[in-house]
Amino acid sequence: WLGALRFDNLALRSLPVDASEEGGPRTVPGACFARVRPTPLQNPRLVAMSLPALALLGLEAPAADPEAAEAQAALFFSGNRVPAGAEPAAHCYCGHQFGSFAGQLGDGAAMYLGEVLGPRGERWEIQLKGAGITPFSRQADGRKVLRSSIREFLCSEAMFHLGIPTTRAGTCVTSDSKVVRDIFYDGNPKNERCTVVLRIASTFIRFGSFEIFKPPDEYTGRKGPSVNRNDIRIQMLDYVISTFYPEIQEAYSDNSIQRNAAFFKEITKRTARLVAEWQCVGFCHGVLNTDNMSIVGLTIDYGPFGFMDRYDPEHVCNGSDNTGRYAYNKQPEICKWNLGKLAEALVPELPLEISELILEEEYDAEFEKHYLQKMRKKLGLIQLELEEDSKLVSELLETMHLTAGDFTNIFYLLSSFSVDIDSSKFEDFLEELTSQCASVEELKVAFKPQMDPRQLSMMLMLAQSNPQLFALIGTKANINKELERIEQFSKLEQLTADDLLSRNKRHWKEWLEKYRVRLQKEIERSGNADAWNTDHVKVMNSNNPKYILRNYIAQNAIEAAENGDFSEVRNVLKLLEHPFQEAEGFQEEKEDAEEEGATATAAVCAQETRSRQTYCSKPPLWASELCVT
DSSP states (O other): OGGGOOBOOHHHHHSOEEOOOOOSSOOOTTOSEEEOOOOOOSSOEEEEEOHHHHHTTTOOOOOSOHHHHHHHHHHHTTTSSOOTTOOOEEEOOEEEETTEEEEEOOOSSEEEEEEEEOTTSOEEEEEEETOOOOTTOTTSOSOEEHHHHHHHHHHHHHHHHTTOOBOEEEEEEEEEEEEEEOTTSSSOOEEEEEEEEEEEESOOOBGGGGGGGOOOOTTTOOOOTTTTOHHHHHHHHHHHHHHHOHHHHHHTTTOHHHHHHHHHHHHHHHHHHHHHHHHHHTEEOSOOOGGGSBTTSOBOOOSSOEEOSBOOTTOOOOTTOTTOTTOGGGHHHHHHHHHHHHHHHHTTTSOHHHHHHHHHHHHHHHHHHHHHHHHHHHTTOOSOOOTHHHHHHHHHHHHHHHHTBBHHHHHHHHTTOOTTOOHHHHHHHHHHHHTTBOOHHHHHHHHOOOSOHHHHHHHHHHHHHOHHHHHHHOOHHHHHHHHHHHHHHHHHHTOOHHHHHHHHHHHHHHHHHHHHHHHHHHHHHHSOHHHHHHHHHHHHHTTSOSOOOOHHHHHHHHHHHHTTOOHHHHHHHHHHTSTTSOOTTOGGGHHHHHHHOOOHHHHHHHHTTTOSHHHHTSOOGGGTOOOOO
16 A cells, blocks of 8 residues: 655755764754654554645545555554655754753754655655654653654644644554653653554755854753755755745745745745634644744644634643744734744845845735635625724724634634624524633633632742842732632622623624624625525635534543544544534434533534533633543
């Protein structure tokens, strides 16, 4: 079955490969890759495979002997056997992590296998993530475990089917080999199964790939492993632009500065559009370091990511992001900051005064343009582009925030809102809409004070008396948030469920009236209300997903897989391959899901009732109960 793979490893022919055969972690100067060998696993077996992703490589669904194909996939995509034509290597890169330059990082757990030519001649780099130690593993073991691998596998495919640029995942293979992990960093480590994900992309080169030339950083003192090797920087630019931006190479073949400027402009615009897409589905990446930013504008490296449940602009999905640097509402500005670091890394081949001007002129404008275009589609505004639309979107999000509304479900519900809805049906719609908002009990969980009163009192005194010491152990932002929690919690103690429902209905009624007026303008412009409504609903239903990879869905699939049942991962994958369509065959399981919590697919079915009962039994992300990965 895997004989269909046709390797042509252009990257290794075009970029310098380290000549050393020394094993183990080390600095790798003067090279973009180092040759490696995957470390075999005990008894590898397939958890799941994505046939749409594997089709990119020319691998069709195994009709004759699917069990034999699964065994082949487990053998070759675990790293236990290397396919003919593959040349395993690890990529060298650096990165700014949480704003500070970290020096050499590189593929510490991922291995480039090679580049496969697809059925139409397109080129796909394939990687094994979790295949063992590389020169870039530092103090780690080069392994990934079942839970993190399932999350990456499912989310890679979920994002693709949502229409968002992303790396792909072809297979997920687990084993009987074990590594020790302290899941919650609480001193209670446990053995977990080593697992490998086959990742697929046009390239895994990232912003940090160009930071290997960085001289000693003025703040951290760290430097890249290939300082003063501008010849390699030129090689990398030639390879990246000619391979992944051929139209730019062709247009500016006789002027490298103009060529490099056009390349930087294009990656700036791609990145702006990418983060706009994230914002429109409520996706939070979690670790937007420069080494996690794709040079071709893909979502890359799925770690502590999360899709928002309740809309919270300050949502943080990474439990180690104590300052909220990578919060949902910070993603656009952080991606722009990362582009600034890429600009610095391209000097002298692209002067900074040119790249900085491009960044200022292009990024914000492209982000705002794409974001508003996407939001218009999510609201079904297909006839007119009005200046007031931006305000309508902002007021919608503010209403979601005020009522703690479910981001995905509310957008999905809006497609059933009609301009000429009568008063009784309008009340029914309001009921359905407010059922997607937080209850009093959920709000109490969200705003429950997190500090002991004595600790808070001490911190407040310290902030006044010894600001320098206070700065070492806390921040004003954290203290202000705690004071806000205390105030809100006190108000919630006096709030009844009826009071909350009445308040939420009032907020939503006010916004829906504005939305109705805007939709009426659409109809007037169209001139044919029935035709407009058909197109309006069609556009909304193709831009507002019914299903996203919520954390509880992934967790239920993980728990089943850890107990040896991989069917749940495969069922969730099928569901996520059609995120805009109502899944058939789940209706009968609704009651079971609500009563038992049940499995991931059953819980998804319960979600179809637009009830929060199933997944509110688990701590919602917006309540700052973060999923640790």
